[in-house]
Structures are given as C-alpha cells and as structure tokens.
Amino acid sequence: MDKENFKEENEALGYRIRELRESYVNEKISQEELGLKTGNAKKTIGAIERGTTNPTYETLLKISKELGLSINQLFDFDMKKYIELSKQYKRGK
Numbered sequence: 001m002d003k004e005n006f007k008e009e010n011e012a013l014g015y016r017i018r019e020l021r022e023s024y025v026n027e028k029i030s031q032e033e034l035g036l037k038t039g040n041a042k043k044t045i046g047a048i049e050r051g052t053t054n055p056t057y058e059t060l061l062k063i064s065k066e067l068g069l070s071i072n073q074l075f076d077f078d079m080k081k082y083i084e085l086s087k088q089y090k091r092g093k
Contacts, residue, residue, distance in 0.1 A: 011051030012082035015089060016074070018049040020067050038062040051086065 022028045031045040038045075040059060047053040048063075055063075057071075064074040 007051065008083045008086075009079060010054065011086040011090075012077075012079055013075075014049040014051035015082050015086035016077050017063060020069070020074075021045075021049075024067055034063065034066060037066045 021031070021034055024034075030042075031049070032042040034040075035042045035045045038059065039062065044053070044059075045063075048055045048059070060074060061071050064071045067074075
C-alpha cells in the first residue's frame with residue numbers, strides 16, 4: 001500500500017469514527033467524553049478522527065466497545081465511500 005492510499009484510508013476510518021460518535025445512542029457524545037471513557041485525551045480522539053495519527057488496535061477496540069460495536073462493525077464500511085466523504089468534509093472546513 002502506498003503512502004497516499006494509507007493516508008486516505010486512515011482519514012476514512014477517522015471520518016467513520018466521527019460519524020459513529022456523533023450518532024452515539026441517538027445522542028452525540030463529545031470527543032472529550034469519548035476520550036475520558038476510553039482513556040485517551042480529547043486531542044487524541046480528534047487526531048484519530050482527522051486521520052493524522054495511527055491509533056493502536058487497543059485504542060480502536062476501546063472506541064468500538066464504547067460506541068457499542070464490535071471491532072468488526074467498526075471496520076464494516078464502504079472504504080471508497082468514506083474516502084470521498086472525508087475529502088468532502090475536509091473541503092467544507
């Protein structure tokens with residue numbers, strides 16, 4: 001996998017996590033609250049959602065469990081769609 005592909009996929013995963021966090025149990029959960037519940041700083045959750053850091057498996061597992069998902073469900077998404085959504089999100093900022 002080349003660097004650009006990895007970056008796009010990492011950003012897509014981050015967008016997926018943001019989307020799940022914002023729809024958490026029909027009520028948005030903040031980055032700060034998700035961080036507290038998973039033992040991470042708010043800025044770490046933000047960096048994961050922006051795709052600017054490479055979270056560990058343990059961190060992803062904690063996030064998925066806090067969002068009421070299995071790790072498989074966290075990764076069960078259309079990568080091409082989420083790459084495009086993350087690009088649109090970045091352009092909108």
